[in-house]
Amino acid sequence: MTALADMSGAIMPNRRGWLGALSDHFWRRPGLLIFLMLLPAILWLGIVYLGSLLALLIQSFFSIDEFSGLINHEFTLKTYAELLKPQNLDIIVRTVMMSALVTIASAIIAFPIAYMAARYARGKWKALFYLSIMLPLWASYLVKIYAWKLILAKEGILNWLFEQLHLTWLLEAWLAIPVIGGNSLSISYTGTFLVFLYVWMPFMILPIQAAIERVPTNLLDASADLGATPRQTFWKVIFPLTLPGVIAGSIFTFSLTLGDYIIPQIVGNSQFFIGQAVYSHQGTAGNIPLAAAFTVVPIVIMGIYLWLAKRAGAFNAL
Amino acid sequence: MTQAVSLKQVSRHFGTVRAIDDVDLEVAPGEFFAMLGPSGSGKTTCLRLIAGFEQPSSGHISIFGEAVEGVPPYRRNVNTVFQDYALFPHMNVRDNVAFSLMLRKVERAERYRAAEAALEMVRLSGYGDRRPGQLSGGQRQRVALARAIVNKPRVLLLDEPLGALDLKLREQMQEELKALQKQLGITFIFVTHDQGEALSMADRVAVFNTGRIMQVGTPEDIYRRPKTRFVADFVGSSNVLPPGFVEALTGTRRWASLRPEAVTVTRAADAMAHLRGTIVARSYMGSTTRLGIDLNGQRLTAVVAASDELPQEGDGVGLTFASEALHFMESEA
Numbered sequence: 001m002t003a004l005a006d007m008s009g010a011i012m013p014n015r016r017g018w019l020g021a022l023s024d025h026f027w028r029r030p031g032l033l034i035f036l037m038l039l040p041a042i043l044w045l046g047i048v049y050l051g052s053l054l055a056l057l058i059q060s061f062f063s064i065d066e067f068s069g070l071i072n073h074e075f076t077l078k079t080y081a082e083l084l085k086p087q088n089l090d091i092i093v094r095t096v097m098m099s100a101l102v103t104i105a106s107a108i109i110a111f112p113i114a115y116m117a118a119r120y121a122r123g124k125w126k127a128l129f130y131l132s133i134m135l136p137l138w139a140s141y142l143v144k145i146y147a148w149k150l151i152l153a154k155e156g157i158l159n160w161l162f163e164q165l166h167l168t169w170l171l172e173a174w175l176a177i178p179v180i181g182g183n184s185l186s187i188s189y190t191g192t193f194l195v196f197l198y199v200w201m202p203f204m205i206l207p208i209q210a211a212i213e214r215v216p217t218n219l220l221d222a223s224a225d226l227g228a229t230p231r232q233t234f235w236k237v238i239f240p241l242t243l244p245g246v247i248a249g250s251i252f253t254f255s256l257t258l259g260d261y262i263i264p265q266i267v268g269n270s271q272f273f274i275g276q277a278v279y280s281h282q283g284t285a286g287n288i289p290l291a292a293a294f295t296v297v298p299i300v301i302m303g304i305y306l307w308l309a310k311r312a313g314a315f316n317a318l
Numbered sequence: 319m320t321q322a323v324s325l326k327q328v329s330r331h332f333g334t335v336r337a338i339d340d341v342d343l344e345v346a347p348g349e350f351f352a353m354l355g356p357s358g359s360g361k362t363t364c365l366r367l368i369a370g371f372e373q374p375s376s377g378h379i380s381i382f383g384e385a386v387e388g389v390p391p392y393r394r395n396v397n398t399v400f401q402d403y404a405l406f407p408h409m410n411v412r413d414n415v416a417f418s419l420m421l422r423k424v425e426r427a428e429r430y431r432a433a434e435a436a437l438e439m440v441r442l443s444g445y446g447d448r449r450p451g452q453l454s455g456g457q458r459q460r461v462a463l464a465r466a467i468v469n470k471p472r473v474l475l476l477d478e479p480l481g482a483l484d485l486k487l488r489e490q491m492q493e494e495l496k497a498l499q500k501q502l503g504i505t506f507i508f509v510t511h512d513q514g515e516a517l518s519m520a521d522r523v524a525v526f527n528t529g530r531i532m533q534v535g536t537p538e539d540i541y542r543r544p545k546t547r548f549v550a551d552f553v554g555s556s557n558v559l560p561p562g563f564v565e566a567l568t569g570t571r572r573w574a575s576l577r578p579e580a581v582t583v584t585r586a587a588d589a590m591a592h593l594r595g596t597i598v599a600r601s602y603m604g605s606t607t608r609l610g611i612d613l614n615g616q617r618l619t620a621v622v623a624a625s626d627e628l629p630q631e632g633d634g635v636g637l638t639f640a641s642e643a644l645h646f647m648e649s650e651a
Contacts, residue, residue, distance in 0.1 A: 221371050222404035224391040226418035226465065236421070240408045 053299075060292035069286055079289040083297070088277070088290075092297055095274040098189070099257035102196040103204075103250045109197070110204040110249065117205075118212035133202045141199070145266050148195045152185035152267060159184070182269050192268040196257050203252035211245020212238070243314045247306075254305065258298040274298065320383040322347040322473055322505040323368055328377030330363055337363040339529040340377075345473075345507060345522075347382070350499050352508045352516035355526030356552065361509045362401075364526070365475050368507065370394045382472055397466040398475040402482065403458045405450035411437070411461050412446030418469040436464040439498065456487045463495075467502060474499075476508045480515065492519055513553045517541060525549050542577075545648045550575035557581075557618050564644070567592070572646045580643035581620035583609060583629065584636045591636025593618075597629050611635065 014020040026033040062071055063078040082088065117129040136144065150156050162171045175181040175188060182188030215238060223233040261275025272280075274294055281291035309315070323345040330338040338360045345351045353361040366372040367379060370391035379386050386394060397418075405414050412433050413420070419429035430446075437443050440460035450458055459479060466474055479495075480488045496519055499506045510516050516523045517537040525532045525540060525548075533545045544550035547558050557576040565571040584591055595618065599610030603621075607628055611618045620637070622628065629635050 216404070218400050218402065218404040219406060221369075221391070222398070222400060222406075223417075224371070225369055225396075225398045227392045227421045227469070228417075229392055232421055236417075237406060 056292050056295055059288055060296050062289045062292075064287050064289055071288060079293045082290060083293045088294075091272045091274060091277050091294075094271060095258055096301060098193065098196065098273065099254045102193060102200065102257045103253045105193075105197055106201055106204040106253050107208075107246055107250060110201060110208050111246070114205050114209035114245075115212055118209045133205055136198075137202055142262070144199065145195060145263055148191075148198065149186050149267050152191045152194070154184040154186070156186070186267055187269050189269065192264050195263050195267045196253075196260070199263065200253040200256050203256065204249035207248035207252070208242060208245045211242040211248075215241045247309050247314045251302065251306070255298060255302055258301065319346070321345060321380075322349065322382060323507065324378075324380045325364070325367070326378045328364075328367065328374045328379060330360075330367060330372055331375045336529045338367065338374075341529075341531055343524060343531065343534070345505060347505055348503055350496065350506045350508065350519060350521045352510060352520035352523045353526060354510055354513060354516040354523050354553070356511055358528075359526035360529040361511075361524075361526045362477055363529075365398070365477055365507065365509050368473070369396055369398050369475055395471050396473045396475060397469060397471040398477065399459075399462045399466045399479045401478045403450075403462040405458055405461055405465070407450055409449075410446065411442070411448050411450065411453070414450065414461055415446075415465045415468050417465060422469075432468055433464070436468040437461075439467070439501075440464045440494075455482050456491070459483060459491065463498075467498075467504070470502070471504065473505045473507060476506060478509055478511070481510075481512075488515075495519065517553070525553065527552070543645055544575055547573055547575075547647060550645075550647065554578075555619070559616070559644075563616050564646075568641075568644065570646065575645045575647060576618075576639060576643060578608070578619045578621040579606075580639050581618065581622075582638045583611075583620050583622055584638060586634035586636050588636040588638075591638055593637040595635060595637065597631050597633050597635060600628070600631055611637065613637075 014024070016023075060079055061075045061077070062073055063076045064070070065072050083092075117126065117133075121129050151158055153159070159168075159171065162168050171185075174190065175184070180189045180193075182190075185191040185194070219237055219241070220233055223237045224230075228236060259275050261273065261279045264271075264273040265276060274297060278291045278294045281287040281294065321344045323343070325341050325343040328338060328341045328343075329336065341360075341364065343364075353364060355361045363372060367374055368381070370386065370389060370393075373387070381394065381396060406417065409417070412430060415433040415436050416424075416429040419432055424432070434443060434446065437446060440463050442457060442460050442464065445453070445457065445461075450461065453461065459482075463479070476495075480491050483491060492515060495506075495508075508516075508520065517540070520537060522535060523537055523540050524534045527548050533540060533549050535543075540549060540553050544553060544556065550556040550558050554577065557578060559567075559574045559576060561571045561573055564574045568574075586594055593613055595611040595613040597609055598612045598617075599608075601608045602624075605624055606621050607624055609620045609622060609629075611620060618637070
């Protein structure tokens with residue numbers, strides 16, 4: 001009765017004291033609310049994130065005194081000159097090549113999986129898809145890599161499988177190829193490549209799947225209606241429209257491979273990747289400036305990559 | 319004569335749902351044909367069967383005499399204007415229009431010339447460089463139309479093409495579509511839920527309900543001689559009169575329809591009046607006024623020309639109509 005009586009006025013009374021007054025205040029000044037909500041994020045991004053990145057960048061312009069091992073806090077390009085020495089340039093080229101190959105291969109493998117999931121999986125099949133993509137991410141990264149070391153080892157299950165299929169000759173022929181081969185898969189670039197491919201695959205599948213789901217099916221109908229074979233529809237409609245998703249996925253796989261230092265240490269031929277170089281320079285060698293300069297490399301490469309992608313029109317469909 | 323499109327006992331089932339149920343239909347070459355019905359009546363499914371996006375569960379479809387079972391959409395010389403236009407967002411207007419020519423490897427200069435000609439036909443020349451996202455709804459609709467006609471298909475399918483446009487633009491596009499169809503001589507098959515649109519544009523109309531065709535005929539046939547209660551009610555919201563009422567009036571025990579505009583409303587004292595009733599609703603519609611009249615429990619609608627002397631709600635009135643205006647229906651459905 002009283003509740004109904006309260007409703008009779010044109011303006012309803014404030015029922016929640018000072019909290020209600022605060023709500024009213026924020027309602028009248030939406031900018032203030034947005035600012036307060038953004039403040040933690042701005043502080044985190046600005047100080048913790050960009051600030052430390054800037055500090056890192058500055059470090060790379062310092063140099064190390066070769067005799068005393070002390071850091072010389074004067075701005076110089078000496079460290080970058082050192083970065084371009086053959087033994088360091090090798091590390092960069094190796095890492096970039098590996099990242100590029102891992103990215104291309106994962107895009108090729110991920111696309112059909114993502115397409116199936118986005119276009120055909122429904123209900124519980126979709127849940128199963130997400131589960132099978134995400135499940136590996138829940139297991140420890142180290143455990144997975146050691147598991148792969150066992151799989152790829154000379155006594156491992158993969159060798160056994162090749163033996164059972166009487167294909168040992170094929171595996172040996174592959175391992176006999178210079179550079180990518182080696183004594184066994186677990187100590188070759190091929191092995192490193194396979195483990196990278198496995199570990200980063202979810203990061204490629206999920207953005208592509210999201211991009212494919214955003215393509216309206218009537219565009220595919222329209223394409224077929226206008227005379228496009230399924231193959232033409234893929235290249236002229238689906239691919240350009242999902243390219244931003246592929247680029248997003250490739251940013252993950254590319255930068256994660258560029259920065260990783262554990263996989264090549266456990267599975268591979270003990271040649272350094274950028275991550276390992278950073279790890280050893282800032283640790284035992286105590287050469288923070290060179291470690292910082294190595295860290296700048298992936299940032300610059302990603303910058304160039306995104307710039308090229310944008311110029312090629314990869315984001316036109318966004 | 320070879321029909322442009324012919325459906326023989328075509329059904330399309332989705333699980334237990336019969337989207338199209340045993341439909342027979344023939345569309346003549348060069349005809350402007352409308353498929354009219356409420357949403358879910360199967361008219362769009364019918365269109366998708368002709369385009370090739372769906373395959374019939376049973377029955378036969380042929381286009382200009384050629385059976386198209388198992389023929390994919392990209393091999394059918396039939397183009398579609400989609401309800402929400404389905405323009406490719408990553409291409410500009412010119413490339414959208416030239417898409418089908420590009421697929422056929424027509425040289426760039428030539429396909430752009432054809433695209434420009436098609437854009438001119440829909441009065442959008444000079445818009446080639448824009449992106450679909452920069453156009454208004456009406457302009458997008460025209461681009462979709464240009465894209466569908468640039469390749470001169472044998473049959474053009476239009477799925478509620480004017481549904482998203484506002485009234486004025488819709489009326490303008492109706493005229494343009496008709497003119498375009500005359501100019502091109504292409505068979506148009508047009509899906510709509512708007513009976514006014516179907517009647518004003520089409521040479522012939524098929525009225526759909528629950529996956530079946532209720533009636534096929536010229537707009538005048540459909541409007542003046544509805545075969546079923548559904549057609550009478552859906553096309554122009556006719557008064558549908560039950561057999562008992564009609565018997566009392568004419569002596570024949572049949573369902574009948576009476577167009578609202580065929581009813582003349584006079585004073586209650588009019589000795590010539592067939593019926594007497596009370597005004598229970600009145601809505602002003604500009605050039606006409608719609609009156610709801612209660613005749614001892616039977617509700618009747620009359621549409622009368624606007625005038626200063628219309629009866630008010632609650633007034634008693636007399637009703638007259640020409641006996642030919644009362645149309646007996648064949649079926650009860």
